Amino acid sequence: MAQTISIHSYRGGTGKSNTSANLAVLLARAGNRVGVVDTDIHSPGIHVVFGRAPSSFQRSLNDFLWGRCPVEEAAYDVTTTAIGQAAAEDDHGPRIFLIPSSIKTGEIARILREGYDVARLNDGFRELIRVLRLDFLLIDTHPGVNEETLLSIAISDAFVLILRPDQQDFQGTAVTLELARKLDVRKILIVINKIPPAMDRELLRQQVEDAYRAPVVGMLPLSHEMAELASGGLFVNRFPQHPLTRELSNVVAAIQDGSVGST
Amino acid sequence: MSSLAISLELLEAHQGHPVQSWEFASDETVVIGRARESNVVIGNPYVSRTHACLRVNDGRWELSSTSSHGVIVDGRRRDFVVISDGTEFRLGGQGPWIRIRWKTSESDEESQTITFDPVRTPLLVLDPDQLADEVEEITEGDFFERLTELATRLKKSSDP
Numbered sequence: 025m026a027q028t029i030s031i032h033s034y035r036g037g038t039g040k041s042n043t044s045a046n047l048a049v050l051l052a053r054a055g056n057r058v059g060v061v062d063t064d065i066h067s068p069g070i071h072v073v074f075g076r077a078p079s080s081f082q083r084s085l086n087d088f089l090w091g092r093c094p095v096e097e098a099a100y101d102v103t104t105t106a107i108g109q110a111a112a113e114d115d116h117g118p119r120i121f122l123i124p125s126s127i128k129t130g131e132i133a134r135i136l137r138e139g140y141d142v143a144r145l146n147d148g149f150r151e152l153i154r155v156l157r158l159d160f161l162l163i164d165t166h167p168g169v170n171e172e173t174l175l176s177i178a179i180s181d182a183f184v185l186i187l188r189p190d191q192q193d194f195q196g197t198a199v200t201l202e203l204a205r206k207l208d209v210r211k212i213l214i215v216i217n218k219i220p221p222a223m224d225r226e227l228l229r230q231q232v233e234d235a236y237r238a239p240v241v242g243m244l245p246l247s248h249e250m251a252e253l254a255s256g257g258l259f260v261n262r263f264p265q266h267p268l269t270r271e272l273s274n275v276v277a278a279i280q281d282g283s284v285g286s287t
Numbered sequence: 288m289s290s291l292a293i294s295l296e297l298l299e300a301h302q303g304h305p306v307q308s309w310e311f312a313s314d315e316t317v318v319i320g321r322a323r324e325s326n327v328v329i330g331n332p333y334v335s336r337t338h339a340c341l342r343v344n345d346g347r348w349e350l351s352s353t354s355s356h357g358v359i360v361d362g363r364r365r366d367f368v369v370i371s372d373g374t375e376f377r378l379g380g381q382g383p384w385i386r387i388r389w390k391t392s393e394s395d396e397e398s399q400t401i402t403f404d405p406v407r408t409p410l411l412v413l414d415p416d417q418l419a420d421e422v423e424e425i426t427e428g429d430f431f432e433r434l435t436e437l438a439t440r441l442k443k444s445s446d447p
């Protein structure tokens with residue numbers, strides 16, 4: 025059965041898009057067929073991490089939401105750039121599909137004005153899973169609490185909540201977490217990103233786990249390499265031995281592990 | 288601290304937030320590099336073992352590159368440059384950014400850099416009352432009830 029996973033943070037700029045894209049790569053490298061949907065319609069961005077120019081997409085998620093095309097027409101196979109030619113040429117090999125959001129201001133304005141039909145979005149997810157035969161569907165979300173995001177979270181099998189080790193993030197994230205619990209999300213995984221090098225990591229983990237009563241499955245260091253990359257590439261490919269990559273692998277393990285947080 | 292004391296800030300990106308900082312007095316020679324013996328050790332593959340050197344000469348701080356990759360200041364590759372308060376430079380074309388700050392003794396500078404504290408001990412505390420209030424504010428109306436119903440319906444229809 026395919027797993028739908030939404031990746032979210034209370035605040036913007038926390039690392040959702042980079043985390044989503046890199047998790048997709050690691051999941052695909054483990055042999056899976058993975059879809060990544062950019063539901064951050066207000067400020068799309070994940071296509072950049074996959075090294076794709078917006079002009080290379082004829083269709084976007086917006087087209088599907090407005091009924092202009094079936095959802096799979098907005099799905100772009102990025103396997104070659106993401107995990108290499110060899111995998112892409114193997115018919116039975118893993119795949120990564122990207123479903124981008126439109127960066128056209130007119131399209132964004134329309135969403136802001138009219139919102140979108142979440143039931144239709146849900147149908148789109150199911151269609152993607154079916155038509156593209158996905159094992160995992162990752163949903164990169166808009167930060168903060170709004171109706172569409174809450175619904176995306178509610179219909180997901182797992183919820184990856186990212187925060188920075190910062191007091192304001194901490195309180196705000198707790199609210200989102202409680203809402204996810206009320207929406208009956210079973211599998212909640214916490215990821216802490218941008219941890220300063222000098223910070224006591226174990227203490228940090230304890231504080232977060234004690235307060236949130238949810239497992240911290242990844243502790244990603246603040247990294248120059250990541251900052252330098254400036255979302256212009258896939259970190260796990262460039263820096264396969266980096267501690268940040270190792271931490272992302274732990275997140276993948278937790279996602280694949282059926283038992284985490286399922287009580 | 289003498290009036291020529293400086294702090295070096297390692298930035299997360301160009302003009303970004305500091306992720307680490309060091310302070311030096313004017314009588315020190317500051318070696319920046321990847322080597323452990325450096326005064327400022329930066330474990331970044333783009334940084335040379337000894338990459339650059341800062342010292343006071345004639346009452347001013349001078350930065351000289353000791354690396355074949357040089358330092359980049361204002362978009363130009365330099366081997367030598369005189370530093371002023373707020374100067375940012377990059378260690379080679381690919382390396383990290385560093386910003387220099389004057390440390391004026393009782394400075395108002397302090398309050399500006401207050402957003403940067405090299406925290407070692409995280410101190411994250413949850414205010415449970417505020418949390419309960421905020422959650423209630425969102426969940427009490429029929430907005431959240433409708434949302435829950437819709438979610439339940441969508442989840443059911445997704446089940447095979």
Ligand SMILES: Nc1ncnc2c1ncn2[C@@H]1O[C@H](COP(=O)(O)OP(=O)(O)OP(=O)(O)O)[C@@H](O)[C@H]1O
Pocket residue numbers: 033035036037038039040041042043064067069167217218219244245246247248250251252253254255268299
């Ligand atoms: N561990 C890290 N260390 C340093 N920089 C990071 C780290 N993680 C992410 N960044 C940087 O932070 C910025 C924001 O990351 P990203 O776009 O993934 O966040 P986001 O949560 O998707 O943001 P938005 O809310 O705007 O969609 C990027 O420039 C990225 O390179």
Ligand SMILES: [Mg+2]
Pocket residue numbers: 040041042064068069070164
């Ligand atoms: Mg994003």
